Amino acid sequence: MYKKTRGAQGALACRFIARIVVLSYGFTATPLWAQSSTDKTLFSRTGMLPQKEKKIEVASQSQSFVIVNGTRQPAEDYLARTNSSALKIPVSIQKTPASVQVITHAVIQDRGALSINQAIETVSGVERNLTFPNSLTFRVRGFVDASTTLRDGFREQTGTQDIQGVDNIEVLKGPASVLYGGSTSSGGTVNVTTKRAIANHNFLNAGLSGGSFGLFRGTTDGNRDLSEDGKIVGRINFAYQHDDTFRDFGYNETTYVAPTLQWTPSLHDKIDFFASWQLSNYTWGASQTPLVRKALALPLSYNFDNQTLGASHQNSWRLGYNWVHKLSDSSRFRSGFASSISNYDFGTDRMSTFALSTNGRTLSRGVSNGPQMGKDFDLQNEFSGIFHTGPLKHDWLVGSELYQTDYSAKTYTASLPALVLTYPIYTGALGPARLRSNISTQAEAASVYFQDYISLFDRFYVLGGGRYDATTTSSLNKIQEINTSVSANKFSPRLGILYAVGRKTSLYFNWSTSFIPTSTSSFTGTPLSPGRSRQIEAGVKQQLFHDHLQATVAVYDIRRSNVATTDPAHPLYSIAVGQQRSRGIEADVAGEILPGWKAVLSYAYTFANVTRDNKYPVNSVLAGVAKHTGNVWTTYEFADGTVLHGLGLGLGIRAATRREATLPNSFYLPGYFRLDSALWYKFSLHGRPVRVQLNMTNLTNARIYDTNGTFSMRAEAPRSALGSLQVAF
Template sequence: MSCNCGFGVSTVNRQLFYSICLTGIVSALIVQSASAEVVQPKSSVSQNITRRGLRERLVNQAELLSQVPNSPTLVEVTGVEATPTDKGVEVILQSTQGQQLQITNRSADNNFIADIPNAQLRLPSGDGFTFRSQKPVGGITEITVTNFDANTIRVTAIGEAGLPTVELFDSDEGLIFGFTPVVSSAQTPQLPAEEPETETQTQTEQPSTQTDEPIELVVTGEQDGYSVPNATTATRTDTPLRDIPQSIQAVPRQVLDDQQVIRASEALRNVSGVQRGNTVGGTSEVFNINIRGFQQFGGNLRDGFNNRNFFSTVETANLERIEVLKGPASVLYGNLDPGGVINFVTKQPLLEPFYAAGLQVGSFGLVRPTLDLSGPLNPERTVLYRLNAAYERGGNFRNFDTDVERFFISPVIAWNISDRTDLTLELEYVNDRRPFDRGLVAFGTGIANIPFDRVLGEPDDFNERTNLSAGYRLEHRFNDDWKIRNRFRYSFSDQTRNRLEPGRLNETTGELGREFAEGESTIRNYELQIDLEGNFATGSIQHTLLFGVDLSWQNYGGVERFEPAPSINIFNPVYGIAPRPSRDEFSDVFPLGSQTNALGFFLQDQITLADNLKLLVGGRFDNIDQSSPSDERQDQAFSPRVGIVYQPIEPISLYTSFSRSFQPNFGNRADGSLLEPVRGTQYEVGVRGEFLDGSLITNLAAYEITRSNLAVTDPDNPNFSIPSGEQRSRGIELDVTGQILPGWNIIASYAYTDARVTKDDNLQPGNLLDGVPFNSASLWSTYEIQTGNFQGLGFGLGLFYVGERQGDLNNSFQVPSYVRTDASIFYRRNNWRAGININNLFNVDYIDAPGDRRSRVEGPGAPFTVRGTVSVEF
């Protein structure tokens, strides 16, 4: 059977499972409440430190810093001084009101980031807004102190090999940060022979006498804003974006919140070159995401782990951000399409108690409460938890009797076994029931002129899916330079659906042929990852080496049944004219079944030839065994990647790369035989820029990708597949993300994509690929008032443009272009936020996902829609 068919499932007793889940929530609250009553011992990381010089080392990147009562007026910092020490470097924020400064940690990856509210820089250098010290000591690239907004100072220290250790103490002169860099075994800290180069004049006086007032350490894990400086998807290691020789974009959590995103596909419209493809009747959004002109069959990751539950709707309640890597990623993740891969990065447990609740309501009966809880489970804070849950009902504008109903829960436990060993246990459960909806149909060379909410199946068509995944992540650090990671995940997806499938349309009479269809299927996955990461030097050349092994086992089985059904007139539909057949009355029954076993080895080296010249080299060998009831095959492939980054000046990175991909085909010919694997090759060049002290990130890329032997729908047997010859995609992409001014955020994109058939025995060479516009663009920007009586009030505006697209590979009809306008107004105050978002402000008719054939224009876009949200953190 072709992978575009429907599948289905045995239904789980939801009431029993919901009861268990609610019991777990209550238990977590009880445990958290009990642990909160325990008096912390003096050895706890939350103990006070005095200003006599007693220092408390931070734990990892999550721990920091001082917390004192909020000051009603701004504290002025009149000077900043960076002084090398025997451990690293000390940065003094000179202020006569240093005891009033409070600090919130927002560190991420190698970047120490601390925000100091109710404070402003007033430096004597003239502009008074920024202090910067470049390479003040070996192991630290840069230290920046700047006015983040009208009432916040941001302190940033970028480590070369890892997050710097930070010690905090106070003096009469002000607040002092002591930075100790993480240094690999091949390095020794090199103190500069003279004072570090800075962009402002600073004083050289040393701290004077110290007082005894305590500073309370607090722990946070929050990272806000639109810019994401580091990512793991491209290299499977924590790497700054500026050092990656391939296009990668991130959609951070704040964008999801500002746009009130419910489905991940809504967030992906912010990324250049990404479009929705075949949605399997509106029941799956990650089945065929279109990246750089090529639809990705299940090409997505979950925290860097291959997520093989293709037919699912991604929940956003527990997402921290979404990373999109453009181009082949097979060297690290195995069997993937060449267009790219999407990595859904989830929220992780926090050291400090955190509680958040939200409620979304909106058009078409949408109601969606969410819950986010986190904190320690024991007084020593070595065991942490996070629990995200969401319930959703309504929100579907199409004229169905079946409503959307969805329940999601995801608990995570993190155990710091020792200073060098961490274990994380994860569970995720989703039960999702929604209408099965093939959408509209083609008419002539365009779309049939019928209402966008009209159903051409039956109003009670439905799909129900239950997904469960469970696994662990274990990491052990042998020393500061070498560590080993082991991951395992088990997942299953059970599905059932009952629907009427559309067939041929008589454009003279308006009669649309249909057939009854129902089915059940089950997918079971077992996946194991082991990788070893090390940092070392060969002379003056630095290396980050990664070696890994991946194993996966996938079993898929089920059945599909078909029976002729009465037609429907698309201009004057009449529903329910014939009862659905019983299971024994179906005349065509197709058993479904396959098994795929994969083993892969990979090796990657990130080489720093010089401070401004980096080389990335990697390769992977895969062995794939596939079997179906009528066929079996074994395939091997080698997938290389090489890239180079040159930084002529610090904010600019020029890069070029070559990479290849490999993926087994999951389609079957009409005779039952399996198709040969899909192979792809990409060449890419680009330039990445980091401006405004790194708060604004841009990426401009040009590429060419070719892929061969992909599965396309068999025109003579639509439920099966045939191999296509060769397809090519060329394009240019631009992405801009970050903060322009305090309170003014932006995420924007543009893509030109020329994707077409180059060789094929069944299609006309030169045909454009379906669902791929030549031009697409997006712009979303928000501004939040920073001071005055209206502080916290914000506004947002979004424009999303998609050009004309072909509706099928035969180019027999076109889907028109559109511009969708969104707007928002919100208000943040202390620990709560309220907002109203309006999507499709001008109520335009548009097609979001064109499907892949004349009878399945699957994604009519929603009309004017209002969503309101209220959330609170405590």
């Protein structure tokens, strides 16, 4: 049987949370609500901050920010005016010649998002990608050809991140090799910004949540000055979650701890140290559905594995620092390092094959399990500053990066008794296990890059930059004792132009490129050429409603080349001649329409297909890509002085047209219309701010599936409810 932990360990977690709350009275010199380093909206509009702390809260708003390049900037309600990932220098989104969207902490909180996958749904052209549970991989503008996720601007291939430690989420559309190297996706990059310590801002927040499918979640977030002069500040976030999932005999359990420390030794230096640990136990098989048309008619609760199989475990660690040194009033130096280690122990419930019999009633099954380990090491050093040449202002950046990722996996496979879909019997022992693979891979990259952002009369802006990467990818097959190594050196340029028609309107154009190293060799032993991509994008940005609302409309064309495809002369090998293309139109709107009325709106038209390949038919549509997707999330909170003061309402709509389930195309996943809602009330209890919230997801009970395009798909949860209580101590 699966090892259920909800009882004993759940009770222990509750007691642990209670102890943290009790001990927090010594941790917080003066209690204050501060639910996030960027979200100052939770109680500020209701006037429910303790009176003696309001002055501190106002003063701290200028410090409520986190960005990857060391300078900090605020995120205002649903609208973030600046970002960190697009240029790595402090430039407003309105003047950035690229499509950049930021999911602020206020949006995450109001939607009741319990994962990054759920939080990112409000951005156009971004879909979750089906890999392992808790993964941070997304399909952006139709592509999922490489890692799409950064954490605090650092590359990671293997890490996981609980939503409790997330401050905001940035999405940079299009290739991003110029600043982040060859491991980023052709479609775009997601930068997850984590919470950091905040000086002169002592607080403790605690939360409890419960909901459908036996969900229980407890969280705490505490921040405190550790020295009298405020030069040393500490912050710690904690989360524990357990739920039984909507699938029969499935469960998921996560424990997350993330301490951070900020040290300001002088007026010219600031160092952030960060760490995190996350332990996840889950039933992998409970999240898998065979990629066959008949499975779409089965109940969403249907489980395709056996109840007697073993669960999976994942243990992830992260450690790093970010140091910023001010060289002068116009220049600075930044050094940052991040390392992450993830140990996986995949249980026997991890399905590796599904095959439906010709009569459509019996499903043959195969499982795979075994230990895996992933490691990431990323060291960045950058100089940046400002200088003038006549009327031209130059915001420049030069940097270097050393990156290494290691991965090792030992995989055993076994068969399961066939499952009769109409009369499932979840018994029967596994067949004999055999070692199928034992591999280790290592990828190294040494890079230098530069960027110049030129402005003329605050009207014309030109962005130019380039990056040179020297990469080596090696792979060792320990069973066959085959060792391969592939090296590649590439230069990736980028160009952007923006014209500010007025203070509120900007027109922009950009051309960007990227490359993706490969460890694959051809029949002759020659390494395949790295995958290449280039994007052409044009768009308009408009500020509305007294600059409280930001709108971006973009059109783009992305072309991938050197895609590995089957060698027709030697079918067991590949050649790099495949080509794919994605083009589309996107619109994103975020901010405040009227006082108290906020909204996030998005729409995407995406057409992604195969344009050249030896395996897949030309014009095949890429799997999992809907041609039309749309999202609406809007809230209203009653203002001070009204009868319903403290009450907030939210409504969400998400819709998509049908998507191809497989590549090559064989059948469609259905389109869907999903309706969500939120209701919250904020009040003061014995001088402590309290927020009570109810979120309803998928009120329409829509059947929504993600696909990996090969052998399995994953259903999203049916109608569900989440109630939460948050208290500031």
